[in-house]
Amino acid sequence: MRKWIGLDVGGTTIKGAAVLENGTIVVKEERPTESEQGTAHMLDRMAEFARDLAGLAGWNFDEVAGVGVGVPAFIDFSTGFVERAVNLGWENVELLQELKKRLGEHVPIALENDANAAGLGETWAGGGKGFSDALFVTLGTGVGGGLLVDGKIVHGANGMAGEIGHITIEPNGRRCNCGRLGCLETISSATGILALAQDRLAGESTSLKEVENLSTRAVFEHAERGDRVAQEVVYYAIDRLGFALANIGCTLNPQVIVVGGGVSSAGDALLNPLKDAFARYALPRVTAGTAIRLAELGNDAGVIGAALLQIRD
Numbered sequence: 001m002r003k004w005i006g007l008d009v010g011g012t013t014i015k016g017a018a019v020l021e022n023g024t025i026v027v028k029e030e031r032p033t034e035s036e037q038g039t040a041h042m043l044d045r046m047a048e049f050a051r052d053l054a055g056l057a058g059w060n061f062d063e064v065a066g067v068g069v070g071v072p073a074f075i076d077f078s079t080g081f082v083e084r085a086v087n088l089g090w091e092n093v094e095l096l097q098e099l100k101k102r103l104g105e106h107v108p109i110a111l112e113n114d115a116n117a118a119g120l121g122e123t124w125a126g127g128g129k130g131f132s133d134a135l136f137v138t139l140g141t142g143v144g145g146g147l148l149v150d151g152k153i154v155h156g157a158n159g160m161a162g163e164i165g166h167i168t169i170e171p172n173g174r175r176c177n178c179g180r181l182g183c184l185e186t187i188s189s190a191t192g193i194l195a196l197a198q199d200r201l202a203g204e205s206t207s208l209k210e211v212e213n214l215s216t217r218a219v220f221e222h223a224e225r226g227d228r229v230a231q232e233v234v235y236y237a238i239d240r241l242g243f244a245l246a247n248i249g250c251t252l253n254p255q256v257i258v259v260g261g262g263v264s265s266a267g268d269a270l271l272n273p274l275k276d277a278f279a280r281y282a283l284p285r286v287t288a289g290t291a292i293r294l295a296e297l298g299n300d301a302g303v304i305g306a307a308l309l310q311i312r313d
Contacts (some may be wrong), residue, residue, distance in 0.1 A: 003057070006201040006307030007052045008114055008299075009042075009071045011035060011087035011141050011304065015299055016049050018057035019307035021065075024127045026057040035088050042088065043095075047102035059120055066108035068201050068309035069099070070302050071119030072144065075159050078112055086177040103137060110309035114138075114302055115162060116153045118295075119146030120262060120267020121305030126296040127258040135254045136295075137164065137245070139263035139270075142177070143185035143192075147252065164248065165189070188241040190216040192264050197231045204229050220266045238270060249278065249286045260295030 001020050010033060015222040017028035031049060036043060046069065053059045073085035073095075080096020097110050112120075119136025124247070128134040132151045138144040143165030147154040150249055154161045165185035166178055173182025174195065186192045193216045200227035201209055211218045222230035233250060245257060257278075279287045295301055 003059055003063055003308035004310070006054050006117075006303040006305070006309075007044065007046055007050060007067070007069045008302030008306055009033065009069065009088070009119065010114070011072070011241075014046060015048055016053045017300070017303035017307060018053045018059065019304060021308070023121075023151035023304055023308065025300060025304065028300065029051065029053065029056065033088070038091055043093075043098050044101060045114075049098060050103060055277055060147055060163075061218060063107055063260070064107070066310040067099070067111060068104065068110045068112065068117070069095075070309075071095070071304040072113035072114045072142065074163075075111055075113060077111070077159055080109075106262075108310055110306075111161065112153070112306065112309050113146065115144030116142075116146035116155075117199045117309065118297075118301040119148055119162075119258070119305065120153060120308065121297055121303070122252050122258050122260065122295050122299035123148055123151065124308060125292040125304060126301055128256050129256075131256040133253075133255045135162075135248060135252065135257045136246070137257060137259045138261035139241075139243075139259065140190055140261035142193055143183075143241075147254075149246075164205050164244060167180075167247075168242050169186070169244060170229050171266045174216075180221075180233055180274075184240065184244050185207050188237045190261075193219055193237045193263070195235060196237060197230065200233060206230065217265070220269055224269060233310035234269070235273065237289070238273045239277045242274050243281050244290075246278050246281030246286070249282045249290050253286055254290055256291045256293060258293050260298075261299060274286075295310045 013030045015030045018026040073082045082093040082095045122128045134148045136146040144166035145162040147162045166183045170182030174186040176183035197219045206225045223234040
């Protein structure tokens with residue numbers, strides 16, 4: 001059975017796994033991204049991590065059939081060139097070439113947007129299993145999206161398909177890391193929800209003021225306890241997400257929308273109102289044909305998807 005290494009590179013951590021071609025994880029680990037130390041340092045860490053994972057699995061690196069890497073980036077898939085990775089601080093990085101320098105020209109390397117990789121993992125073995133047409137949504141530091149049609153990742157004309165986090169929801173809203181105003185991820189990501197809550201603290205009566213280190217989890221918890229401000233923040237963030245997904249649903253009509261990322265840990269407190277919001281804004285026939293589910297693989301989705309990138313076709 002062939003052996004693969006998968007890396008899921010995020011703004012805070014790099015998750016990695018040694019994976020067999022049937023999707024079984026042999027060993028997994030995560031390490032700090034250390035993006036503040038620059039691009040070259042991150043690339044060195046990624047290559048070192050890939051080799052270390054093989055060793056932890058008891059494999060010689062020469063046994064590895066390939067390395068797959070998911071990154072939150074705009075990628076030219078014909079060249080492996082990354083134009084921009086906002087949350088990593090990358091600009092104009094020859095990612096494929098640089099990794100080959102570090103791992104060896106003979107090592108097959110596949111690159112993918114991190115949300116696409118996670119979507120592939122979830123349709124392979126998680127919440128989207130059994131569906132060939134799927135939209136995968138990640139709610140984390142940002143909002144990512146991955147689109148699969150007939151079981152294959154859709155990249156679009158220049159690799160930008162599925163960048164749903166940058167749909168404009170509030171034309172005069174908060175500035176996004178991409179430089180534009182009012183993107184979906186300024187509202188419905190973990191960062192966006194936290195910012196919405198912090199905006200409401202001054203001059204409002206809310207139990208959120210009692211939280212020493214305010215987090216998205218705390219906002220959901222206080223909403224469930226009946227705090228009005230927390231409830232309004234959660235409602236708005238989910239309503240806007242449902243609005244965006246309904247419009248995507250009316251365009252693409254996927255069989256399933258799978259929602260993952262850190263915010264999805266809220267479970268039914270996210271899922272049920274999201275289904276309601278989707279139904280409010282989508283055509284009834286679209287709603288009837290689209291299942292909305294939570295991701296099942298957690299942090300493993302990205303590394304499984306990344307590891308299996310080279311056998312996706």
